[in-house]
Amino acid sequence: MTDTTRFMDSALEEARKAAARGEVPIGAVVVLDGRIVAAAGNRTRELNDITAHAEIEAIRHAAASVGTERLTGADLYVTLEPCTMCAAAISFARIRRLYYGAEDPKGGAVDSGVRFYASPTCHHVPDVYSGLAEREAADILRDFFAGKR
Numbered sequence: 502m503t504d505t506t507r508f509m510d511s512a513l514e515e516a517r518k519a520a521a522r523g524e525v526p527i528g529a530v531v532v533l534d535g536r537i538v539a540a541a542g543n544r545t546r547e548l549n550d551i552t553a554h555a556e557i558e559a560i561r562h563a564a565a566s567v568g569t570e571r572l573t574g575a576d577l578y579v580t581l582e583p584c585t586m587c588a589a590a591i592s593f594a595r596i597r598r599l600y601y602g603a604e605d606p607k608g609g610a611v612d613s614g615v616r617f618y619a620s621p622t623c624h625h626v627p628d629v630y631s632g633l634a635e636r637e638a639a640d641i642l643r644d645f646f647a648g649k650r
């Protein structure tokens with residue numbers, strides 16, 4: 502198993518844990534120097550906080566763990582294409598590489614919607630790798646919403 506696969510597997514695990522908590526199942530991990538420094542899932546319901554997306558939670562935990570405001574040189578893995586808020590936070594955090602699973606044509610902001618990283622007001626653009634374990638990431642979401650009906 503490659504490191505990339507292993508890190509995305511950890512993000513998928515966080516997504517499954519989020520589903521078990523009744524949260525929309527999206528998971529993220531932040532990797533620095535080849536190791537996971539933060540792993541998180543969506544906690545918007547638990548925290549009554551619409552900013553508690555998996556990516557934001559992972560960035561907050563990673564920054565606290567490393568003790569720096571910015572995460573220069575860190576990579577972020579997330580199961581779904583980030584939304585506008587998270588795409589911006591990833592840029593502000595100076596994340597080096599963004600790896601995401603499924604595309605999100607309805608809410609994504611990287612390759613969908615506003616395409617934040619192509620905007621002239623975006624001052625740090627991570628390298629973006631999409632489509633990692635996208636079937637699995639999409640299945641977790643689909644199963645969650647199917648169960649809700």
Ligand SMILES: [Zn+2]
Nearest residue numbers: 554583584587
């Ligand atoms: Zn988001």
